[in-house]
Amino acid sequence: MKPSPVIELNGVGVSFGGKAVHHDLSLRVEEGQIVGLLGGSGSGKTTLLREILGLLQPDAGTVRLFGIDLNEPDVDRQRNLRRRLGMLFQQGALFSALSVFDNIAFPLRELRCLDADWIRRLVHLKLAMVGLEPAHGKLMPAELSGGMVKRVALARALALEPELLLLDEPTAGLDPDRSQNFVELVGSLQRELGLTVVMVTHDLNTLAGLATHVAVLADQRIIAFGPKAEVMTVDHPFVTGFFGADRRKLL
């Protein structure tokens, strides 16, 4: 039996105040792919991620994750579905009332199956993964620098080691060294766990280092989707403009 695609969007349409953001948009992401989602600013990249997460219900079309429709009425199936994905929000979106440790421990505690020692080890493991010290666990989100917020948010998104990881501008605001570390980290996790990753990014280095596939969002739909090398050759004003002279760097 062929496994169902991790993400399947079919004819999705959404509009804000009469202005169409997506129209008849379709996308199919298979297991193990790392998809870089590109598009000009205001082209609806974050909106697309919100649709995949089920935070925004499209006006038309269907969104299926792991073969399950997001409109599935069964609450238990919905919750189990949500546990299979992790999201890194653009601004981090850490719970400001909880410490770093509690932020990362939160999804683990919500399972109500793990004991305190297990959770503590896992949290410290995640902290080490994203390059933070155990002592950082005591800090509150307000005391963190921008780059640290991002790393803690990534650690939280990885807490359950989800099968699908959605990243909104993961390396924006990180210094080049850190973003290289980040690329290596996500790459190694992907190999170990067979993660599927969808990331919105403007950073060509991240895209070159990580993505296996590229999806280009323009004119309210996905105009190109495929392996990196293939998409580079697409003749569309956005694609040629975006990659420009750097086209070769990605290959």
Place this chain on the structure above:
Amino acid sequence: MSTSPRLLVEPGRVVLSGCWTLAEMLPQLPALEAELVACAGHNEWDLSAISRLDSAAAVLLWRTWGARWPVGLVADDLHRQVLERVADLPLEIAEQARPRRRFPEMVGALLLKAVGNLRGMIALFGQLLLDVAYLVRHPQDVPWKEFTANVYKAGAQALAVTALVGFLIGVTISYLSALQLKSFGADLFIVNILGISIIRELGPVLVAVLVAGRSGSAMTAQIGVMRVTEEIDVLSTMGISRTIRVVLPKIFGLTVAMPLLVLWTSAVALFGGMLAALLQLDLSFAYFVDNLPRAVPVANLVIGLSKGVVFGFVIAIVACHFGLHVKPNTESLSASTTSAVVTAITTVILFDAIFAVFTRNIGVP
């Protein structure tokens, strides 16, 4: 190939297979843990048949092994890496220390906080005086727009709700007093009772409680969110004084709006009382209005309105103080808003008591 995690004990060794991830383990976690504990004594572990191993499972295995590598371990490099990462963690991870506080410490902390808040409010008051002195010398910097906006928000937009509450309270008091007065045959004293109680006491306090809940909380939340989103800091970087532009218009706006609201609410409450008196005691409007000035000396109105001025000032300064001390997190925002409303209402009642003591000989016929 089965995906659920499996554990097989063969003579001399333990063979694990399947998908050892948190999601797959969850449904049968207690059983798996029990099986692992039973195998803890074995030294030969074969992990080569595992399709996936995540860090949660790695931690579970590492704990089962008593935090050291088993003598004979067969595993892929990939899975070995995951285990190594767990093994690299410090052996004893210190528990997050939670400071336990004893009762006297808690009382002391509370007292220090109260003193700190009082100090903050006095400092804000001082800053306000400095700002006023500055504005007297630079009249072109007076924030008229913000001031009028605050009068409108805290005053005009509160007219409906204060009128409704005032009317209902007026009806209630009039109705209850009428029942008592009727049994003594002292119907006519309803004018005195309503006049004195509403104009001197109930009007100002009622409005103060409503405004503290309505405008005070809004001020704290607004300034607090401006702090969280660093908008206050933006003002400073533009060289604009945050007290002159944000705090001062709020405080003076409410100080001006409050006495007007008190006047309005007292009037509506008296009207409600008159209506109930008409229905209950057949006391005509004309009689009521004619006798009101005689029963209630004008000093009471002055006291009521000055209470309005003082209460408005107190509510606004408390609200602004708490707003300026919001820390950038949601918990602090909600705690500060709560403290602002509670402190404002308590302080208003305190000032009301002070008023009562110092005006005890004034305005009582």
